[in-house]
Amino acid sequence: MMTSASRTGTGLGSLLMSRSLDDAEVLAATAALPDERVLPDVHVLKIGGQSLLDRGRSAVFPVVEEIVGALGSYRLLIGTGGGTRARHAYSLAAGLGLPTGVLSDIGSAVAGQNATMLGHLLAKHGVPVVGGGAMASLPLKVAEVGAAIFAGMPPYDMWQHVPDEGVIPPYRTDAGCFLVAETYGCHSMIFVKDEDGLYTANPKSDPSAQLIPEITVRELLARDLPDVIVERSVLDLMRHARFVRSIQIVNGLRPSLLTRALAGEHVGTIISA
Amino acid sequence: MTGPVPDASHVPSLLMRQTLLDRELVKAAEQPVLRLLPWLDVVVIGGTAIIDRGPEIIRPLVEEVRGALRGRKLLILTGAGIRARHVLGVGLDLGLPTGALSALAATEAEMNGHMIAALLAADGVSYIPHGTVARQLATHLAACPAVVSNAYPPYGPYEFPTAAGRIPSHRTDAGALLLADALGARTLIYVKDVDGIHDETGRARTRVPASAVLGSNGSPVDRLAPELLGRAKHMREFQIINGLVRGALPAALDGETVGTVVHVG
Numbered sequence: 001m002m003t004s005a006s007r008t009g010t011g012l013g014s015l016l017m018s019r020s021l022d023d024a025e026v027l028a029a030t031a032a033l034p035d036e037r038v039l040p041d042v043h044v045l046k047i048g049g050q051s052l053l054d055r056g057r058s059a060v061f062p063v064v065e066e067i068v069g070a071l072g073s074y075r076l077l078i079g080t081g082g083g084t085r086a087r088h089a090y091s092l093a094a095g096l097g098l099p100t101g102v103l104s105d106i107g108s109a110v111a112g113q114n115a116t117m118l119g120h121l122l123a124k125h126g127v128p129v130v131g132g133g134a135m136a137s138l139p140l141k142v143a144e145v146g147a148a149i150f151a152g153m154p155p156y157d158m159w160q161h162v163p164d165e166g167v168i169p170p171y172r173t174d175a176g177c178f179l180v181a182e183t184y185g186c187h188s189m190i191f192v193k194d195e196d197g198l199y200t201a202n203p204k205s206d207p208s209a210q211l212i213p214e215i216t217v218r219e220l221l222a223r224d225l226p227d228v229i230v231e232r233s234v235l236d237l238m239r240h241a242r243f244v245r246s247i248q249i250v251n252g253l254r255p256s257l258l259t260r261a262l263a264g265e266h267v268g269t270i271i272s273a
Numbered sequence: 274m275t276g277p278v279p280d281a282s283h284v285p286s287l288l289m290r291q292t293l294l295d296r297e298l299v300k301a302a303e304q305p306v307l308r309l310l311p312w313l314d315v316v317v318i319g320g321t322a323i324i325d326r327g328p329e330i331i332r333p334l335v336e337e338v339r340g341a342l343r344g345r346k347l348l349i350l351t352g353a354g355i356r357a358r359h360v361l362g363v364g365l366d367l368g369l370p371t372g373a374l375s376a377l378a379a380t381e382a383e384m385n386g387h388m389i390a391a392l393l394a395a396d397g398v399s400y401i402p403h404g405t406v407a408r409q410l411a412t413h414l415a416a417c418p419a420v421v422s423n424a425y426p427p428y429g430p431y432e433f434p435t436a437a438g439r440i441p442s443h444r445t446d447a448g449a450l451l452l453a454d455a456l457g458a459r460t461l462i463y464v465k466d467v468d469g470i471h472d473e474t475g476r477a478r479t480r481v482p483a484s485a486v487l488g489s490n491g492s493p494v495d496r497l498a499p500e501l502l503g504r505a506k507h508m509r510e511f512q513i514i515n516g517l518v519r520g521a522l523p524a525a526l527d528g529e530t531v532g533t534v535v536h537v538g
Contacts, residue, residue: 012362012365012366013362016358016359016361016362017355017358017359017362020491020492021358021361021440021444021495022492022495022496023490024437026438026440027435027437027438027440028437028438029438030365030438030439030440031437031438031439033365033366033368033439034368035368035369035370035439036367036368036369036370038369038370038373054283084283084284084286085284087284087286087288088284088285088286088288090286090288091286091288092286094304095304096304096307097304097305097306097307098306098307099306099307099309099454099455099456099457099506100306100455100506101407101451101452101455101456102309102455105407105408154428154431155427155428155429155431156426156427156428156431157403157404157407157427158406158407158451158452158455158456159426159427159428159443159448159451159452159455160451160455161451161501161504162454162455162504162505162506164504167304167306167506168288176431179372179430179431179432179433180430180431182370182372182434183370183371183372183373183430183431183432184370184372184430185370237433237434239436240433240434240435240436241434242370242434242439
């Protein structure tokens with residue numbers, strides 16, 4: 001009855017059929033198997049919502065120019081953030097006592113608007129916006145034009161984890177973009193924001209904040225900073241990542257940093273697992 | 274920040290200009306969370322435990338569901354079972370990522386849901402997909418006493434990297450708990466093939482704290498379900514019952530403890 005699975009040296013096929021899927025032996029057997037990177041030469045970019053797209057032309061056009069300049073040399077998956085409209089809707093929905101699942105759906109819609117806008121700007125270069133579950137056509141689009149745009153919010157909807165406090169979805173667009181990079185075994189994950197990287201506090205409100213050029217997830221969690229530039233859920237996800245063991249946060253408001261990050265340069269903050 | 278960059282245009286809100294990562298600010302937005310469907314009962318029919326056992330086990334359980342429809346609103350969620358384990362095995366052998374395995378396994382839970390819904394179609398019960406559950410469940414339940422859907426959550430390529438191994442961690446038991454909590458459901462019942470969680474003497478316990486289930490082997494529910502219960506906004510407990518025992522499901526729906534109640538703590 002079993003086909004290829006039962007022929008593996010691990011005997012995984014029969015373990016899977018007879019044991020709990022949480023069984024330690026089953027998990028160990030699955031961990032030992034080799035894995036394949038699905039899109040190994042793709043770089044995932046996350047374009048911030050509040051940090052970039054909400055700023056309009058003066059912030060977005062230079063980033064678009066850098067993306068266009070990178071098209072010949074790099075394959076890109078470009079995810080979008082939510083931003084200030086998501087914050088307004090979250091604030092309203094939370095005030096109404098609505099559950100996290102409803103907020104998650106709202107967040108998706110705003111990230112979708114941003115993907116649509118970026119899509120219009122990149123349309124003349126042939127870069128399409130792909131919808132959820134677009135894996136079927138994604139490789140073709142990336143191979144043909146070198147890039148595709150997607151809304152960064154993960155599709156968890158009413159199945160979104162709830163946070164310990166409040167109702168703001170803990171897995172938002174940073175987590176969504178990271179998971180795309182991790183699942184498809186991509187080459188790098190670059191978060192394009194409006195700061196030079198991670199600071200010891202929010203530099204917008206605390207002038208004494210210091211830039212942290214490089215840090216590990218473990219160190220970062222231990223420092224328990226009051227505010228961090230990427231979603232905390234990304235740090236949790238990174239601890240178990242198989243492919244994307246580091247992420248870089250770069251300042252999209254400063255020219256050429258994105259291009260240099262694509263080339264593998266350290267130009268912002270690198271957080272590694 | 275350098276250069277004359279204009280400020281982001283903001284929509285005024287309490288969370289305006291914030292990273293959503295500042296703990297104090299996020300806390301300020303907190304309100305009691307509404308129960309969207311406070312009268313809803315969620316029943317999860319196990320894949321391996323029930324459906325894979327075939328017609329002799331499925332038919333009488335479906336009759337019990339049919340008999341319990343009057344005066345209730347049920348969301349019936351189906352598990353995946355042996356075919357999901359097979360497709361996981363093949364996918365793992367091919368080196369596919371966890372996020373690919375998740376969607377493949379979820380398909381099997383969906384197929385089981387279609388079968389259960391077909392058996393109850395004459396009573397007005399249909400299978401509805403994830404998107405409809407998330408957005409039109411209220412309409413469907415206003416029109417009919419129950420609907421069936423897939424207990425797997427719609428994580429697909431967005432499944433988390435796992436702490437150990439490569440099997441997706443968000444499977445049917447976790448999916449059902451997340452959904453029941455988001456909807457603010459009244460009860461959550463897992464229909465399995467054992468009387469509940471057993472003590473050292475082999476008897477099913479009546480009540481067990483979720484923390485005790487977490488550390489134990491041989492729990493009939495996936496590990497993530499009791500973990501998520503601890504963080505849930507509404508769900509304080511769920512019950513594991515034996516679907517091979519006639520009368521257990523109707524009694525559990527009536528609020529009786531017939532298996533093991535796993536509670537927060």
